[in-house]
Amino acid sequence: MDADAIVVGAGPVGLFLAAELRLAGADPLVLERLERPSEETKARGLGALATEALWRRGLGDQLAEADVEGTKDLARDHGSTRGHFASIHKIVPDPDRPRTNIWQPELERVLAKHAEGVRVLRGHEVIALESDVDGVTVTAGGRGWRAKYVVGCDGGRSTVRKLAGFDFPGTPALLRTIAGRVRFAGDVPPGGRYATGAFMHGGSMAGVTEPATGPEPEVTPDELAAAIERVTGQRVVVEEIQDARRFGDQARQAATYRLGRVFLAGDAAHVHSPSGGQGLNLGIPDAANLGWKLGAVLRGDKPEAFLDTYTRERHPAGEAVLRNTRAQSALLAPGPHVDALREIVAELMDLPEANRYFADLLSGTGHRYDFPYPAPKPVGEHCPDLELRHGDGRTSRLHEHTRTDRGLLLTTGYPADPRVDVVAVTNTGPLLLRPDGVIAWAGEGPLDTALDTWF
Ligand SMILES: Cc1cc2nc3c(=O)[nH]c(=O)nc-3n(C[C@H](O)[C@H](O)[C@H](O)COP(=O)(O)OP(=O)(O)OC[C@H]3O[C@@H](n4cnc5c(N)ncnc54)[C@H](O)[C@@H]3O)c2cc1C
Known part of the structure; x- marks a missing residue:
């Protein structure tokens, strides 16, 4: 190997x-x-x-x-x-x-x-x-x-x-966009939605979106100028386009x-x-x-x-x-x-x-995994970067305790388990976290079932 x-x-x-x-x-x-x-x-x-x-x-x-x-x-x-x-x-x-x-x-x-x-x-x-x-x-x-x-x-x-x-x-592309870092000479039409597509322009970036037509070759300044004119009705001069790309929305x-x-x-x-x-x-x-x-x-x-x-x-x-x-x-x-x-x-x-x-x-935080044991929310969700309070009055953030590939038990008094790291906290939990930050147990049902499943 x-x-x-x-x-x-x-x-x-x-x-x-x-x-x-x-x-x-x-x-x-x-x-x-x-x-x-x-x-x-x-x-x-x-x-x-x-x-x-x-x-x-x-x-x-x-x-x-x-x-x-x-x-x-x-x-x-x-x-x-x-x-x-x-x-x-x-x-x-x-x-x-x-x-x-x-x-x-x-x-x-x-x-x-x-x-x-x-x-x-x-x-x-x-x-x-x-x-x-x-x-x-x-x-x-x-x-x-x-x-x-x-x-x-x-x-x-x-x-x-x-x-x-x-x-x-999946589904094929409905729309196609060509975009890049563009230097225009002269006037540029306002960004926004038009009858046949959309034109985006801000900073050095510009892009134009239209209905997709199929596979296409490399983007050229003339092609971008023609697409902008098709969509906005205004003729533009594209002097240079860098980092040009085209992308579709196939899913x-x-x-x-x-x-x-x-x-x-x-x-x-x-x-x-x-x-x-x-x-x-x-x-x-x-x-x-x-x-x-x-x-x-x-x-x-x-x-x-x-x-x-x-x-x-x-x-x-x-x-x-x-x-x-x-x-x-x-x-x-x-x-x-x-x-x-x-x-x-x-x-x-x-x-x-x-x-x-x-x-x-859009953040994906609303998504929850379906686990092989019954458990109510927040089990199956990715845990946010909680602020943790400890018995001696100190505070820390969750991410300070997650530098290994081990699970983590945030506990308010549960006995330690050698399979996972344990952090005593006073303000949240108990929570069992997997190494990918997903909540595996949150105090309801047997802790052992979650520990056996993942560790
Ligand atoms: C215009 C645009 C804007 C985007 N904006 C965002 C955004 O704001 N936020 C966001 O989360 N995502 C955005 N994305 C999506 C994001 O860029 C991708 O999801 C991301 O690049 C995926 O990373 P990856 O490592 O899976 O693949 P890639 O970044 O594509 O990396 C794949 C790597 O594999 C290599 N490779 C390919 N074939 C082989 C081979 N046969 N052998 C060896 N190596 C190979 C490639 O050279 C490349 O280095 C955007 C995409 C586009 C096109």
Whole structure:
């Protein structure tokens, strides 16, 4: 064996998963196609669940530092720092479940540093994969690499997904957007919705959305100018476009995230429109969910079947995001009927309870795992970064106690259990947390059932 697990792709999800596997005592190997990290400015926002996952591993200060500039960029480009649903910028963020405004290349630098020490082989594109009863062999860089498991974190066009034969059902693109950092000469039409599409322009970024037509070649300045004219009716001169990209809103996810020894995580498992910035808020929790479980199986602490809980928990989370991004696409389509619907949704967002509903939907904090034992809320939810009070009057935050791959019992007097770490608190709990921050028990029903299930 060359490694316990091979992670294909050193994007944000692959890097975080590799670090989680190392934390769980495993020996991961990352194979990445690109010679150097990508500078593509895709994501600029990290949702609450992804932010909290990184805080739990001690990356809070670095995220907070990046967030200062990121928030300024967001305010400049969107004219608002509120969250949005289908570009209706009215969602008041939940102060207890914060997002981070960080550009993806910066995030990848933070995660690469976090994963320092893990073997990452760049310039190694995976081109073949074979699974047998003992392990998996993947071919990259002119040789075969063998491990007990392989995880495809190789993005939306995942080679691992195709080579392993995962089904990838879903809906095709309804809308397509072309965007980039653009330098215009002369006047630019106002951003907003038009009869046949939408035009967005703020800071150096510009993008235009129209109904999808099918596969297309690389974006050129002339193509962008023509699309802006089609939508706004105004002729513009695009002098330069950098970091140009086109993206659609197809919404698909793998029918299962595991086929034997092969797993998928991040965009390899699910693709959807970037509306609301949710890709990493799914992908990072995928990695957090899979990392400690794979570690436990590799150590022999848990049977293989334990790994099936990964699909059982994460597939519904992916489905929830596919659903809300499809709804956003419907609300972004051009036309007077959609204009009317948008007005109604915008009015609904003025109601505090509805606003909270949208905030929970987009942050993923409203989603709950279905566990194999009966337990009321908040069991199955991701725990926020609670402030904890201790008997001696000290306070701390939850993330200060979560630097290992072990479970954590916040106790107000329950007896300690050697399988998990214990922190005595006076203001909350009792709560049993899994290493991925999910609440496994909250005082009702036997603690032992939860401990036996997860540890
Ligand atoms: C315009 C835009 C805006 C977005 N905004 C947001 C946002 O604000 N918030 C948010 O959460 N998400 C956003 N997203 C989505 C986000 O960018 C993705 O969810 C994220 O990149 C997924 O990370 P990943 O690690 O799963 O995949 P990727 O980032 O795609 O990384 C995959 C890696 O695998 C490598 N690879 C691919 N094939 C192979 C192979 N065969 N062998 C070896 N390596 C391979 C690639 O080179 C790459 O490094 C946005 C996306 C777009 C397009």
